Amino acid sequence: MVERFFDKQARCLTISVKGRFDYNCHKIFKDAFSAFDATICYVIDFVEVTYLDSSALGMLLLLRDHAGGERADIRLINVNGAVMDTLKAANFHRLFSITE
Secondary structure, X not given: OEEEEEEOOOOXXXXXXXXXXXXXXXXXXXXXXXXXXXXXXXXXXXXXXXXXXXXXXXXXXXXXXXXXXXXXXXXXXOOOHHHXXXXXXXXXXXXXXXXX
């Protein structure tokens, strides 16, 4: 499940993913951010993510491209141990700001 909240004043989009972050989330995750072109920052909340696969990594890269590539302000927050291990193995800590 994916939920989003847009703070108009801060122009920051928060996307919360719950449960498994995998291919089944592809359309809803993409829809969650694709309508927001004037967004300054993106926060992806992993507090309830129990599983992450390569499809999810691809979705995060799509978000990064959408948000401006290297200039993008994307924060991955509340990342737990197993998910953090996957992100680090993929060197995503070099592409995104990641916090536990």
